Amino acid sequence: MDSLVVLTVLTWFAVIALMYLKYSVMADAAPICSYGQATCHVPSLADLFDRVIQQSSRMHGISTDLHSEFDHYLPSKNFIGKQRCHTYAILTPDDKEKAQRLGREQLTEVILRLLMAWGDPLSQLHWSMSQDQNQDFNQYRSNKALEISDIVRELKDGVIKVAERMKRLGLNGNFVSYISPENVDPFSAISFYKRGELNSVDHQDLLYCFRRDSHKVKTYLRILKCSTFPTLDC
Amino acid sequence: DKPKLTSCRSPEKETFTCWWQPGHDGGLPTTYALYYLKDNSDTIYECPDYHTAGENSCFFNKNDTSVWVNYNITVVATNALGSNFSDPEDVDVAYIVQPHTPENVTVNVMEDKGWPFLRVSWESPHKADIRSGWITLIYELRVKLEGEEEWEEHHAGQQKMFNIFSIRSGSTYLVQVRCKPDHGFWSEWSSTTYVKVPEYFFRERSLWILVMIFSSFTLIILLWIVHMNSHSLKHCLLPPVPGPKIKGFDQQIFKNGRSDEILSALMVPNFPPTKSSNYEDLLVEYLEVYVSEEQELILEESKDSCLKSDSSTCDSDSGRGSCDSHTLLTDKCGEAKRERRASGEDSGMTIESQKGWEEEALSYTQEDVATPDVSSRRVKTWPSVFSTVPQYTTSPLDQKTSLELSKQHCLSDTLFPPGSSTKEVLGPNYWEFDLSNKQSHLPQPQTHGSQQLQAHSDVNISYTGNKQVPALLQLPGFKSTEYVEVQKVNQEDMVILQPVESDNCGRDEECPHVLQGEDYSKVKGVGSDNLLLLQSGVKARMGDEMEANGVSESCYTSSSFATTQKHIDSMHSATIPGQEEPIRATTGYVDTTTMFTLPMY
Numbered sequence: 001m002d003s004l005v006v007l008t009v010l011t012w013f014a015v016i017a018l019m020y021l022k023y024s025v026m027a028d029a030a031p032i033c034s035y036g037q038a039t040c041h042v043p044s045l046a047d048l049f050d051r052v053i054q055q056s057s058r059m060h061g062i063s064t065d066l067h068s069e070f071d072h073y074l075p076s077k078n079f080i081g082k083q084r085c086h087t088y089a090i091l092t093p094d095d096k097e098k099a100q101r102l103g104r105e106q107l108t109e110v111i112l113r114l115l116m117a118w119g120d121p122l123s124q125l126h127w128s129m130s131q132d133q134n135q136d137f138n139q140y141r142s143n144k145a146l147e148i149s150d151i152v153r154e155l156k157d158g159v160i161k162v163a164e165r166m167k168r169l170g171l172n173g174n175f176v177s178y179i180s181p182e183n184v185d186p187f188s189a190i191s192f193y194k195r196g197e198l199n200s201v202d203h204q205d206l207l208y209c210f211r212r213d214s215h216k217v218k219t220y221l222r223i224l225k226c227s228t229f230p231t232l233d234c
Numbered sequence: 235d236k237p238k239l240t241s242c243r244s245p246e247k248e249t250f251t252c253w254w255q256p257g258h259d260g261g262l263p264t265t266y267a268l269y270y271l272k273d274n275s276d277t278i279y280e281c282p283d284y285h286t287a288g289e290n291s292c293f294f295n296k297n298d299t300s301v302w303v304n305y306n307i308t309v310v311a312t313n314a315l316g317s318n319f320s321d322p323e324d325v326d327v328a329y330i331v332q333p334h335t336p337e338n339v340t341v342n343v344m345e346d347k348g349w350p351f352l353r354v355s356w357e358s359p360h361k362a363d364i365r366s367g368w369i370t371l372i373y374e375l376r377v378k379l380e381g382e383e384e385w386e387e388h389h390a391g392q393q394k395m396f397n398i399f400s401i402r403s404g405s406t407y408l409v410q411v412r413c414k415p416d417h418g419f420w421s422e423w424s425s426t427t428y429v430k431v432p433e434y435f436f437r438e439r440s441l442w443i444l445v446m447i448f449s450s451f452t453l454i455i456l457l458w459i460v461h462m463n464s465h466s467l468k469h470c471l472l473p474p475v476p477g478p479k480i481k482g483f484d485q486q487i488f489k490n491g492r493s494d495e496i497l498s499a500l501m502v503p504n505f506p507p508t509k510s511s512n513y514e515d516l517l518v519e520y521l522e523v524y525v526s527e528e529q530e531l532i533l534e535e536s537k538d539s540c541l542k543s544d545s546s547t548c549d550s551d552s553g554r555g556s557c558d559s560h561t562l563l564t565d566k567c568g569e570a571k572r573e574r575r576a577s578g579e580d581s582g583m584t585i586e587s588q589k590g591w592e593e594e595a596l597s598y599t600q601e602d603v604a605t606p607d608v609s610s611r612r613v614k615t616w617p618s619v620f621s622t623v624p625q626y627t628t629s630p631l632d633q634k635t636s637l638e639l640s641k642q643h644c645l646s647d648t649l650f651p652p653g654s655s656t657k658e659v660l661g662p663n664y665w666e667f668d669l670s671n672k673q674s675h676l677p678q679p680q681t682h683g684s685q686q687l688q689a690h691s692d693v694n695i696s697y698t699g700n701k702q703v704p705a706l707l708q709l710p711g712f713k714s715t716e717y718v719e720v721q722k723v724n725q726e727d728m729v730i731l732q733p734v735e736s737d738n739c740g741r742d743e744e745c746p747h748v749l750q751g752e753d754y755s756k757v758k759g760v761g762s763d764n765l766l767l768l769q770s771g772v773k774a775r776m777g778d779e780m781e782a783n784g785v786s787e788s789c790y791t792s793s794s795f796a797t798t799q800k801h802i803d804s805m806h807s808a809t810i811p812g813q814e815e816p817i818r819a820t821t822g823y824v825d826t827t828t829m830f831t832l833p834m835y
Contacts, residue, residue, distance in 0.1 A: 057416065064417060084274060084304075094300040096248060096368045212302050215328050215417070219368065226367030233392065234367050 045165050049225040052158045056221050059151045060214040066144050067211045070204040085209030087117045092216055099223055105172050108163045111220050114213050115156040122149035125206055141203075148210075159221070171228060235259070237266060237309045237320045243332045243419070246361045247301060247369055250294050250327050251287040254309040257318065264313040268292040271306040301327045332419035333371060334359035336394075336411045341429040344397075350431055352377070352398040356411045359421070371413045376423070380406040404433045 043051070090113045093099035099107065126145035166172035226234030235257025244250035256266060268281035281292035305327075309320040336356040344353050354375055362369050370392065376385040377398055390396045390411075401407060407430075410423040460467065468474075 060417065092302070094302050095296075096363065096366065099368075100366060212326070212328070216302055219328075222367035222370060224367075226365065230365070234365050 045162070045169065046229055046231075048158070048162050048165060049221075049229065052155065052162055053218070053221050053225060055151055055155045055158060056214070056218040059148060059155060060211070060218045062144055062148050062151070063207065063211040063214045066141060066148070067204075067207040069141065070207055084205065085212070086121070087114060087209065087213055090114060090117065093220075096223075099220060100227070104166065104224060104227065107220050107224050108159065108166075108172065111159055111217050111224075112156065112163070114217050115152055115159065118152050118210060118213060119149065119156065121206060122152055122210070125149075125203065129203065155217070166228070235311075236318050237311045239307055239309050239320055239323045242307070242323075242325045242330050244299070244327050244330050245332065245334050245359070246363060247327060247331050247415070248296050248363075249299050250325075250330060251291055252281075252294075252307060252325070253287070253291045254320065256290055257311060259311065259313055260315065262313040262315065264311050266290065267310045267312065269308050269310065272300065273303045273305075299327055303327070329417065330419070331369065331415045331417075333362045333369070333413055333415060333421045335421045335424040336373060336413050337424070339409065339411050339424050339427045341407070341409045341427050343429060343431050346399070349399070350401060350403060352401055352407065352409070352429060352431075353395065354398065354409055354411065354427075355395040356424070357394060358413065362413075362415075370416045372416060373411060373413045374420075375409060375411040378408050380408060380428075385410075401431055403431055406430045 090110065092110055092114070093102055102110070122145060126142055126149055129142035129145050163172055222234075237257050238255045240253045240255045242250055242252035252268065254266065254268070256264065266284075268284075269278050270281070271278060279298075281294075282298050283293040283295065284291065286293040303326065305325040306322050307325055308322045311318045311320075337359055339354065339356040342353045342355075343350055345351070354377075356373070356375075358364050358371055362371060364371060372392055373390040373394065373396075374387060375390055375396055376387045378385045379402075386400075388396060388398065406428055409427045409429065410425075412421045412423045414420040
């Protein structure tokens with residue numbers, strides 16, 4: 001009887017401890033706190049940058065995986081004479097010097113544009129993949145596509161926050177957080193890649209483009225960080 | 235033949251180089267040209283620099299390099315015969331980055347609390363622009379001992395410094411570092427850096443000393459424990475082979491051959507037990523004797539006993555006579571030996587006990603040894619039966635025990651019937667003497683006041699092998715041929731002895747067996763003064779029988795012996811109650827011995 005009571009008490013304590021730990025961990029991993037919450041741990045800009053860069057790196061990794069899968073199985077289309085990616089309109093620096101010359105605000109803007117441009121196509125891609133007949137491949141791929149679309153969305157939010165913080169800190173003077181909607185047209189984006197329903201071949205093209213753009217985003221973010229925080233990491 | 239674009243690489247994502255492999259040119263001078271298209275535009279460009287990167291290469295400098303742009307490259311080989319186009323390849327500079335090796339790899343030996351470790355530090359390749367974040371490099375290093383083959387690899391992430399702790403003093407290490415952009419190709423390993431770790435001899439030695447001391451302590455303790463438990467360990471690991479032994483008896487004594495020791499060894503302490511002792515103490519194991527049919531064995535044994543009797547010359551208990559008898563016994567032994575040899579083999583001796591004894595399953599047949607003139611010997615011999623008695627001295631014996639003792643004596647006389655069965659004749663004799671206490675077995679009427687001799691409780695005689703003689707049987711010179719059967723003990727504690735007769739005798743009281751030879755004295759009784767009453771005479775019967783069947787003599791004492799004293803004076807004649815003739819040992823000679831009572835049948 002006594003031992004039972006002791007056991008119960010111990011279990012209860014263990015549960016409490018676990019919950020506390022979980023919440024404390026969650027507190028550390030909690031998203032960026034909104035204004036005025038005293039109990040929240042407010043990450044610094046450097047932390048924000050690190051988090052964002054991690055996410056972009058992850059995004060690029062997944063896109064590379066997905067693309068490499070497609071690359072083995074399907075031949076690529078012939079793109080001579082036409083644009084391959086729907087984000088061709090977004091002018092991106094293709095050089096280190098050009099990127100450095102662009103300045104923080106513009107660089108941030110480019111990043112955001114890219115991220116926004118890919119939000120919908122990726123979710124459509126996921127949807128399209130899950131519809132596909134070929135179950136073996138697509139389960140993995142559709143999961144990855146889903147993951148990517150989530151990351152892109154989060155990354156976009158993160159970059160916005162970074163930009164806002166920077167602006168608050170006076171680093172990002174002219175940054176305009178609001179992106180005009182005409183740049184982000186979900187229907188046109190997808191229609192760029194397909195003639196009708198998205199099929200596997202379209203997937204490959206889409207992923208090829210996305211891989212490239214994710215690499216751009218990753219690189220731009222690093223440049224942004226290193227220009228803002230010239231630490232030992234850079 | 236077609237040229238082939240082998241690879242394109244960019245060391246820092248700002249320039250890149252492409253190499254091609256020329257096809258078979260057929261020996262003719264061939265020129266190569268590289269053309270490319272950028273990102274799906276129609277404009278064809280030609281390689282700006284064919285020389286910087288060496289033979290069959292094209293170098294794209296910064297101005298011509300655009301990242302995240304798809305280059306569609308084709309190599310054309312032209313000679314007198316014509317042109318040949320390679321397959322076009324798509325190249326995106328962002329994905330072909332392979333940096334140079336890390337630079338300035340330095341390794342230092344440092345110390346952490348007395349233990350050495352290596353601190354490896356390096357720098358990024360100078361061309362790769364880490365600072366602006368244009369490229370992110372991750373590093374990897376590998377270490378190995380000089381002379382070894384296997385490298386130990388470590389991943390260092392983005393840091394430019396790494397500590398290696400698992401190193402040995404006094405050895406030389408080789409260190410190499412390489413790097414890679416987070417999505418790209420690994421660089422080559424840097425040139426080897428050698429580092430010699432000085433001897434941290436002091437440190438290692440102290441550790442070894444500590445280890446040695448500790449282990450030696452442990453070893454000593456273990457040895458000590460083993461030593462303490464050596465006996466039990468021995469018993470555990472090497473269980474002792476059971477050997478014949480008598481409890482409380484040291485065979486070593488017989489080997490030494492000193493009479494007093496032997497006799498004192500035969501002297502069983504607390505034997506016979508006093509009356510006051512517990513009944514339990516009186517319980518003695520049954521004496522079970524199995525005689526093999528093999529004569530020689532017995533003869534051997536008797537021979538042994540003879541010899542042994544030699545050694546035990548005069549014992550303190552017996553008077554002069556005993557000494558003499560011993561010598562005579564010796565002679566007899568020798569002769570008996572000869573006789574045995576002469577007589578050849580025979581069936582084993584079987585002792586047939588009298589009623590009470592039948593249950594003992596004693597059986598042995600004895601050869602006729604009596605042929606020669608053993609009379610004198612016999613006479614002399616049988617007293618020796620009692621010569622052993624001194625051992626079992628004053629205290630009265632229990633009926634059974636005395637019976638058994640006398641049994642034993644007789645048996646010893648005959649030597650020990652080899653234990654279990656005739657089968658074992660030739661083999662090692664396993665002979666077991668068990669003094670077991672079976673009171674019920676011996677329903678003899680108690681003699682009147684015959685003193686109870688208390689036997690020593692566990693006289694467990696067992697032996698294997700021919701030569702070994704159980705203690706009890708090493709009574710001086712018992713010859714198989716001769717027995718005296720104690721018939722009874724009268725009221726006055728007189729031992730009535732009778733020569734043992736053949737097995738046919740089943741009578742209670744007496745089975746007089748004539749010992750072979752003419753002369754022998756039959757002990758008729760024991761006088762009150764512990765005189766043995768001997769009756770001379772009875773003879774011939776035995777001899778007949780012996781001749782007939784090669785004598786089976788059974789030895790048994792049917793009467794009880796009373797021992798009130800240690801020895802009996804030798805006497806030549808005594809009156810025997812109930813006997814007409816005076817006992818007279820003509821030539822014989824009665825040894826002195828103690829008397830002990832046996833239950834009367």
